[in-house]
Amino acid sequence: MSWLLRFTKSTIGLKVIMALSGLALFGFVIGHMLGNLQIYLGETTLDHYGESLKSNAGLLWIIRATLLGILTAHVVSSVKLVLRSKAARPQGYKQWKSKVSTYASRTMKMSGPIVLAFLVYHLLHFTVGFDSLGLGDTAVSTTIEHCSHVAAGELDCPVYANVIKGFSAPAIVAFYIFAQLLLGMHLGHGAYSMFRTLGLNNPRYDRLARAFATGVAVVIVVGNCSIPLAVLTGVVGG
Amino acid sequence: MNLTLHVWRQKGPNDSGAFETIQASGISEHMSFLEMLDFVNEKLESDGKQPIVFEHDCREGICGCCGFMINGQPHGGRPRTTVCQLHMREFSDGEELTLEPWRAAAFPVVKDLMVDRNAFDRIIEAGGYVSVRTGSPQDANALPIEKDHASRAFDAATCIGCGACVAACPNAAGMLFTGAKVTHLGLLPQGEPERYTRVVAMTEQHDAEGFGHCTNHGECSAYCPKGISLDVIARMNADLLKAQFKNRD
Ligand code: FES
Secondary structure (H helix, E strand, C coil), X not given: CHHHHHHHHCHHHHHHXXXXXXXXXXXXXXXXXXXXXXXXXXXXXXXXXXXXXXXXXXXXXXXXXXXXXXXHHHHHHHHHHHHHHHHHCCCCCCCCCXXXXXXXXXXXXXXXXXXXXXXXXXXXXXXXXXXXXXXXCCCCCCCCCCCHHHHCCCCCCCHHHXXXXXXXXXXXXXXXXXXXXXHHHHHHHHHHHHHHHCCCCCHHHHHHHHHHHHHHHHHHHHHHHHHHHHHHXXXXXX | CCEEEEEEECCCCCCCCEEEEXXXXXXXXXXXXXXXXXXXXXXXXXXXXXXXXXXXXXXXXXXXXXXXEECCEECXXXXXXXXXXCEHHHCCCXXXXXXXXXXXXXXXXXECCEECCHHXXXXXXXXXXXXXXXXXXXXXXXXXXXXXXXXXHHHHHCCCCCCHHHHHCCCCECHHHHHXXXXXXXXXXXXXXXXXXXXXXXXXXXXXXXXECCCCCCHHHHHCCCCCCCHHHXXXXXXXXXXXXXXXX
16 A cells, blocks of 8 residues: 555645545535525525434534545645645745736635634534624524524524524624635635646636636635625525 | 846855846847846956856757746746747846746755756656667658647657746646656657656656645746646646556556
């Protein structure tokens, strides 16, 4: 197995780990968005969706652990690569001009850590119920009394009510939108770069790959931002 | 025309180096950039000063010796042009130019604008060749090669090893150079037998030299005086991935 170790230590091997873990996380982000968009179908649908996710605790924890593992692989590889990149040019240029690289591509190592920090905030905010940055008194609870389903004893998972409460503070909504824009940039370059890192490139499909990456990133940003905005403006839950 | 040059001066590999401002006056727009530096050097020498050291050989854009940064752009940034083929008419009177050597840990500065690019030679030594006895020339058409493969191999083979790709890359990666050789040899029947051992050996040497990783910015290809496509890197990635399944040791 020494060949595998050699490969995973190599620069391209680390990039392949980035690409594959990135692909999985990309898939998760899309699934997560589609699930959450059910808020537009009403309280009952969203709460039942939440309940179904939580219905099998064993499976839920397996999925959570897998996602954490994938995320760790993505982060650890990126840290290794960024350190190598720094070591590869110990002395920078006095002047350096970009010709073709995009803002998104050059800021991957910034957008990544910020999105990660947002992820921690987001998990504390909605899963644990703790507004760690103190952006608004909107920490959610797992037993909100005014949730009709909880009150009726049907469900113990007031997702809809939590979302309404969680997005009632403008500062929180602003932070979510900022993080989604960065996530969009990160995915816009990441998804395109993934094709090339995995060697899946053909001049015929290059523009298509670029359009796909940008298109999906835009859809994710719009879809995800629409929820806090809809709540804040009262379109949902108003 | 008259120019103000901010030139990186470094006495040797262990010197810390600094920028020096040098006035270049009486420059003709017909001079090549290197001729302009020759002209400035003559003046420096006649003043008893050290001339600016830069590497050069063919001065016709084919050997890959020349190359440094002009205002933050490898070879000055003119598409598909080495600095020896760049002419002063590209610049205007009174302009200020910053001249810097390629900056990469794998390319230590020898002196001023000249860097040591032996790292590239060592990558080639690791596998950038075909191990066969060539014997006497065979019939030209005895070995059929698909036109598309021949063209792509040829395009990749136009790399002159100048190092502009490394210089342009925000990560100082040597991937375009390595990918060009992997692509050139891997696409041809003579290079095919060693395709998967070559890609492992060459990419490992690339890493050992301390080059960075590819983040698909595309700067290398945009600044490459031969316009080598970023596709060579994707192909190298694919070959290295396939090598994990094909190689048996
Ligand atoms: S001196 Fe040979 S390519 Fe410029």
